[in-house]
Amino acid sequence: MTCKEAIAKLAEYLDAELTPLDLAGFEAHLRVCEPCRAYLATYRKTKELAAKVNRVDMPEELKTRLHALLVDQIRRTS
Amino acid sequence: METALEEQLPRFKEDGHREGDRAYVLADWTQNPEADLLSGETRAILTRAIDSLPAHYRAVLILRDVEELSNEEIAQMIGVSVASVKSRLHRARMALREQLTRQLGPRV
16 A cells, blocks of 8 residues: 555554554554654544534524524535 | 535545645644634634535535435435535535634644
8 A cells, every 4th residue: 555545545454444454454554654653643633633623512593593694605605 | 605616625646645745735723722612713624614614515515514414315405416515515615624724723
């Protein structure tokens, strides 16, 4: 597995969605590739920080409205 | 302001290795106290980076990583395939990671 292929699989790796074969290949690559270990660590941290910086407690009703707003935004721009 | 997402995605050489000098590809700022404390500066960088994502990437990132909806739920809500949700999410995270690394990683 190359770095390019390993980085393409990061999200699925974090979601534990890789097939056993892909997981074995991914982990074997990480063992020998320091840049990809750094990439994985910083990618994972980015995800945590993004959640932390944006997380606010809000009532369910407001949350539903936020979701609707985001969906509307996606529909208008994609 | 939205910036081109492409500029913030990793680039690869023909052999599949990531491009960039060694210090940069090895940059791991996760133990950097600024990242842990989510200090004012880091918070500002991240907020700016999220705001600069194209809207349909930003929205997927928030629904997934902040609101913790599943890929399947988001796909259904916005009427695209699960593969498309996953792809947008991954690209959005990589773009944010790049912005944070430029600020918190080694100066190059």
